[in-house]
Amino acid sequence: MEEPQISPSEWEVMRVVWTTSPITSREISTILNEKKDWKLATTKTLIGRLVKKGMLTAEPNGRQYDYSPAVTEEKSVEEATEALLSQVCTKKAGVTIQMMLENSTLSLSDLEALEDVIKLKKETAPLEVVCSCIPGQCSCVH
Template sequence: MAVAEMHHITDAEWEIMRVVWTQGTTTSKEVQQILNQKTEWKTTTVKTLLGRLVEKNFLSTEKNGNKFIYRSLIEEKSTIQLATTELLEKICAKEVSSVVKTIIAESYLSFEDIEQLEKVLAAKKESAVDVVLCNCTSEQSLYQQAN
């Protein structure tokens, strides 16, 4: 499925997808057992969320005896990239660096991660501008200046 064709994914659906991506293939019972470490979702909740993800074409399902096997139809990396793009589209362009700084400050990073970030920043410096222009409407800009 093309990333552009994907529907919105809820926070609860993200939790399910993270399990499926990690497991490769899984059952509703396995999903519930894994998520029981951090949620108190009932079996019906897990099955409802799995069903929604199948309807949205995020997951495929096949019957195997008396259980259903779930498999992701989308890559984790492309889904994360889409979510990141959607986040950045929601905020003022002038605030992007603040968001990136917060993500870096609040994340666990390996030395390799930091080296990759440094390379990206060095390359980005080649096309940097003196001032990032606001991409908000005039009314949004006036509101932000007042607050």
């Protein structure tokens, strides 16, 4: 269950590879130049870390490598949200998600999809969420 965490810089690289693959480090670097003031060496370092973490695969192609994603964007986003929620007390998950909602621009269809999820969750929701923290890491009464 403990998946490797991706840094914000590594996410930038993954988003490029999820959009276009196979792709070389030079091509990734050119695309990211629009947004980031990184040297090619920086992009190559990030790519190297992502290969080591099993997020990217590298296929030799002449003198360079073609990179492809080893995981889907959907799976990675799912793991990142799970990781975020695992960092807060289970009792604070609701407030955390509420904050994310308030800070997002959502379309009418996004909101309708959320309403469906909420309707379904309501059918089996407990009256109160049980805290699973160790004493000293949250102020819930144990």
